[in-house]
Amino acid sequence: MSDADPQARRNAPALTLHVPEPPYRPGDTPDFSSLVVPPAGATARPDTTAEPRETFPLTDALVRVLDEDGRAVGAWDPKLDPDTIRKMLRDMVIVRVFDDRMYRAQRQGKTSFYMKCTGEEAIAVATAGAMHRDDMHFPTYRQQGLLVSRGYPLTKMMCQIYSNAGDHMKGRQLPIMYSDKEHGFFSISGNLGTQYPQAVGWAMASAIKGDSRIAMGWIGDGATAEGDFHSAMTFATVYNAPVILAVVNNQWAISSFSGLAGAERATFAARAVGYGMAGLRVDGNDALAVYAAVQWASERARSNNGPTLIEFFTYRAEGHSTSDDPTGYRPAGEAQQWPLGDPIARLRQHLVALGEWDDERHDALVKQADAEVRAAQKEAEKLGILSEQGRENIESMFEDVYADVPWNVAEQRDQALKEAQG
Amino acid sequence: MATMNMIQAINSAHKVTMARDPDVVVFGEDVGYFGGVFRATEGLQREFGITRCFDAPISEGGIVGTAVGMAAYGLKPVVEIQFADYIYPGYDQIVSEVARMRYRTAAEWTMPMVIRTPYGGGIFGGQTHSQSPEALFTHVAGLKVVIPSNPYDAKGLLIAAIEDPDPVVFFEPKRIYNGPFDGHHDRPVTPWAKRAEAEVPDDHYTVPLGQARVVREGAELTVLTYGTMVHVAAAAAEENGVDAEIIDLRTLVPLDIATIEASVKKTGRCLVVVEATRTSGFASELVTLVQERCFYHLEAPVERVTGWDTPYPHAYEWAYFPGPKRMKFALEKVMAD
Structure with missing residues (x-):
């Protein structure tokens, strides 16, 4: 067909633009029956020294360990001792209770903003368990489980949320944008995706120095569309960086379903194939599968066998943040229909199946978690809530722009102090 | 050395x-x-x-x-x-x-x-x-x-x-x-x-950040500039017979405001010379600072020499670049009366 053939042009179909839409909107009855959920234990576990291509089938599969009856099955079973599992369950429960308390604190006007990770607790908590305490994380805003699991004081987290005197970031960051060097937790950015190449750079530095510590970068399904995702993947493979790159696919980026990041065409784990990176797709609501996958990728990175992209397939059970109402764009009951279940319920069921847990102990755990979180909140509130902040110590606002205060910032500080007194 | x-x-x-x-x-x-x-x-x-x-x-x-x-x-x-x-x-x-x-x-x-x-x-x-x-x-x-x-x-x-x-x-x-x-x-x-x-020197030495350099002392005019334009401005002042104090800022942030202020208060006139596009450029910041701090010492409006507010045009390089002509006109204007 040539350009000079206007008749042929006229007969060509009109081009159409595909704008992805989620299958269900408010008022619809969600139905996940067409979602392929492979049985637990069905996926092979390659050696941690395997060539990346041996993992490629796993990018379109789903690594699952816990079966319907709560038993751990298959090659990926990390065979953890009951104490380790109980510790994970405890941390996940703490995270959930903490989220509920802080959500409520925001609703009570004690802070401006909060983000829960309900339904995703297993991902950060089991990851922390599977990695070394001094490995470095470049998280997003839904990995509070890393801090909890590494023993970061709950009071300090809350002080950050309240921007009060106990906030070591001096009230400069939005609530939940934690940072703690001591706990290997890099400062969270609100600019999505930026932390991904940063994780790769940290891992490159560790390799340059002949260190043994590895890094892990975190991103959500939505932000994989950012250029930073591509540059991180490229640098990680080019330099064989000792890094794990996680995509937490909770299927929702505020109101945009994962199709807007390309999920209608391929899994997020399958992005690894094009870069020649090892890739795994994992049931993110299965703590043991998460643990096993991260352990596998850690071993791989630590032995110079290269980076791994892991997609944690999960579901964002609640709103994006306290500023979001998901009933405006998805069916209200969708979270309850999600076929991969609740990560806490599944791990609890597993411990019970092992004979290592029962309802009584679980109730006691929840009660204890609740008491612990309440006590932490009481401590934190002694140091103030957000509405009381921002009036004292105004000069601190002008510190840390640079190591030294330049003349222009000093002049502005003096003016701000005058305004505050006036 | x-x-x-x-x-x-x-x-x-x-x-x-x-x-x-x-x-x-x-x-x-x-x-x-x-x-x-x-x-x-x-x-x-x-x-x-x-x-x-x-x-x-x-x-x-x-x-x-x-x-x-x-x-x-x-x-x-x-x-x-x-x-x-x-x-x-x-x-x-x-x-x-x-x-x-x-x-x-x-x-x-x-x-x-x-x-x-x-x-x-x-x-x-x-x-x-x-x-x-x-x-x-x-x-x-x-x-x-x-x-x-x-x-x-x-x-x-x-x-x-x-x-x-x-x-x-x-x-x-x-x-x-x-x-x-x-x-x-x-x-x-x-x-x-x-x-x-x-x-x-072959060895280690530093030029501290935040310190401008007075390239040439002068009595009639302060020229604030940096980069390539230091040389363009110095040559133009000489060619046009202006006894200009040429200040190479070297560091834009943090800026050596003391050197700028002292010079403008001495000469009473100021010309800012940069290569970049004109609107919202660093030259605008310099003009503002001089206006805020030296207004009562000024004998003429502060002038700017800049690139044009267009993308950089390949074949028109020398019509775009702020060269001797643009310098001459600006010097004449800032030195008038």
């Missing part, structure tokens, strides 16, 4: 700091084996090994993004962005991450790094190899911005920048890499070797 052009001086600054500090790493597009398209990193990989100086993928966002991670680890990355015109894919990392890390974490994490990048016109580079985007960086709290105008300053400022605890964007005026440029494009280029500023 050796005679160096700006490239050699910049290369020497890398060598001196890499030898002194094992945490300094250098990477960027073509900087490793090949030594950079302008040769600024030549020999570094040979001397310090492939993990201290290496090539990067064509990804400015990736270069700056990984540099953030390296700085977080404890290294001091010195990265090259091949042309300032290519820096924009890294802009988000620079503005949202590099610049603000110290502040947002109350100094728990800091970003000691240098982002080097050749900038400016006069080399027939067209619109993608001629831009002067320094104002996009001086506008960002947390960044330092440095622009040398000769070999001695280039080495001393670069060493100071690498040793600085804060991130520095280091713009190199590529038109004068090999020799100063007085704006007369039709005349032969003078090599640096004939100039005193080409005498560069």
